[in-house]
Ligand SMILES: Cc1cc2nc3c(=O)[nH]c(=O)nc-3n(C[C@H](O)[C@H](O)[C@H](O)COP(=O)(O)O)c2cc1C
């Protein structure tokens with residue numbers, strides 16, 4: 001054997017190889033396994049580091065290719081970037097002369113990008129961010145300029161900063177800018193940028209209208225072109241915090257909006273909604289410079305200050321209802337909705353609440369919470385709650401029985417009723433009260449008409465709160481879609497919430513819901529401002545308000561704030577009715593004219609329902625010179641219309657109410673109204689309601705009763721018969737003098753001796769009287785699709 005060049009002989013070399021092979025054969029499996037294991041670990045490691053950078057990269061890329069940002073959530077803070085196509089791969093390849101050259105030559109694209117919140121960044125709502133209000137105006141004959149200057153100074157003062165530069169809050173002194181002098185590109189393609197500090201902008205635009213060529217036309221053209229420019233995102237101003245527009249016009253020359261009143265402010269509002277990605281922060285204000293201009297502007301300013309202060313605290317505009325911020329009013333009028341009256345609906349509540357657990361007490365914590373609730377009854381420091389109160393049994397027996405009953409919440413959060421009611425837009429307050437914005441309140445906010453109570457009694461729907469302190473009822477009326485899940489009972493056997501808790505809760509939730517309407521197109525600034533003061537309360541939502549043991553205290557709180565009370569009861573609780581103190585108007589639902597019909601339609605839980613009903617009528621008769629009493633008849637075809645006029649006339653003769661309201665049942669959806677089997681066929685036509693009312697009036701006259709048809713509201717299928725006590729000098733006086741009512745109440749107390757005539761209002765307006773339709777002439781009537789309906 002010869003050693004090789006490195007001094008190892010071939011035989012030794014062969015031996016080494018052989019040893020190696022043997023080693024491999026003996027240990028190959030663990031070697032392969034360990035290698036695979038190490039490779040696996042390596043792969044996992046590499047993958048995880050890739051994950052950490054991947055999504056960021058991906059989101060950046062996603063954001064880059066996003067060309068539309070209209071869908072940016074109201075709570076995401078968009079930021080603008082100018083895409084630099086020169087830096088892209090494409091542009092590099094164009095430099096090398098390949099056929100993608102055109103990509104480089106394309107225009108620079110300006111677009112919105114979502115600024116994802118990262119820790120440590122200066123987000124809105126943090127100290128570092130300043131808020132700059134920019135007040136733009138145009139003015140031909142100088143009045144707008146003058147008024148806008150004063151407005152801006154006052155706004156600065158309200159925001160805690162002065163126009164001179166000294167500012168105590170996060171607000172920089174508002175800047176005033178003449179549209180005729182600025183470069184639109186500087187403000188209306190992207191908001192201006194500050195070199196020195198982080199600034200968010202809020203735009204206000206005060207725009208008079210001119211039907212001649214003016215700077216307004218150039219401005220509007222610019223907004224429109226920016227929106228349509230394919231190089232620019234459709235919402236390049238989405239990074240502003242919000243905007244609002246105020247218009248000046250002249251009603252002498254342009255009396256209505258259809259005739260051009262403030263038409264350019266409306267246009268600016270529309271384009272700003274598009275460019276800002278639906279950032280309308282406050283409704284479009286409009287004022288007649290000769291009449292109410294200053295007043296409207298003041299109102300607008302005060303609403304804006306609230307919004308701006310909220311922005312200062314939270315950085316965001318807050319919640320809105322669907323449609324908030326849209327450029328234009330939706331064409332569809334809202335579906336018919338419960339207006340506190342009765343209606344047929346095709347959504348059985350049980351369906352809505354599917355899957356939720358039962359409403360029973362579930363654990364010890366619940367009991368503890370209930371005891372806590374009961375202890376917070378600071379209203380009268382009465383020991384009553386949480387004892388169950390039995391309305392049906394009097395004397396000691398009742399107390400004995402009550403003491404043995406377990407006290408539950410009427411509508412626990414976990415119950416199907418809670419789920420069903422909240423899904424329908426009700427806010428549940430405490431454990432047994434509710435509040436909801438009715439469709440007429442929304443309609444009045446948008447100038448689309450108020451409910452019949454405006455035509456009959458002068459109630460502004462946008463200042464009306466619909467609520468109840470008891471969601472429970474003792475009937476299961478066929479037209480009530482809620483049966484199946486709503487609590488029913490003949491006795492109050494639940495925890496009793498204190499009246500103050502309910503009063504504060506319903507108001508808070510009502511205002512919250514009104515505020516959510518702020519960004520809805522078509523909402524009128526002056527109505528919105530008025531709506532922030534509740535003037536009326538319709539205690540007629542769902543359930544039976546006088547079921548609530550502290551109803552009188554609750555009424556006292558309403559009246560204490562000069563909120564009128566329209567209370568509807570179901571004529572099943574005579575004792576509570578007898579104990580009821582003054583309300584502005586007291587209703588009793590009269591759903592049928594005879595025992596059998598009442599059983600069929602109301603499906604009462606009380607066995608002595610007819611006797612209770614009769615006793616209620618007696619009480620009403622006794623009270624007719626102390627309370628303003630009303631019979632409410634709800635007509636359901638096939639149930640309580642046919643041949644019943646005479647029967648109803650008998651009931652009117654018994655109760656002698658001040659008024660009889662007749663209303664066709666409301667339809668909503670393609671009803672089968674679940675177990676009741678009601679359909680659209682049960683909804684009477686307006687003409688049928690009219691025929692019934694004429695027959696009823698005749699039947700009353702036949703009995704020598706002095707009633708007449710006083711008013712109508714065809715839009716909601718409702719007609720009012722009134723006692724001639726409310727006819728003065730041949731004119732109906734169905735309106736109410738609310739101020740007088742409160743004066744009398746303050747003077748004479750809640751049990752005081754005063755009569756409905758003492759607070760009778762001025763004559764019923766001509767347009768509301770029988771034969772004139774009853775639609776509020778201030779408003780625009782629309783059909784179900786939101787199209788204007790011309791007056792007949
Ligand atoms: C030439 C001219 C045209 C106008 N056209 C309208 C109009 O179409 N609709 C409207 O509501 N007001 C119209 N107005 C009323 C103005 O909007 C209103 O007077 C406004 O306050 C004027 O503001 P200024 O003094 O700042 O120019 C017009 C006024 C002028 C002088």
Ligand code: SF4
Nearest residue numbers: 339438451461464466
């Ligand atoms: S009275 Fe009030 S709650 Fe009832 S429908 Fe009219 S506005 Fe709505």
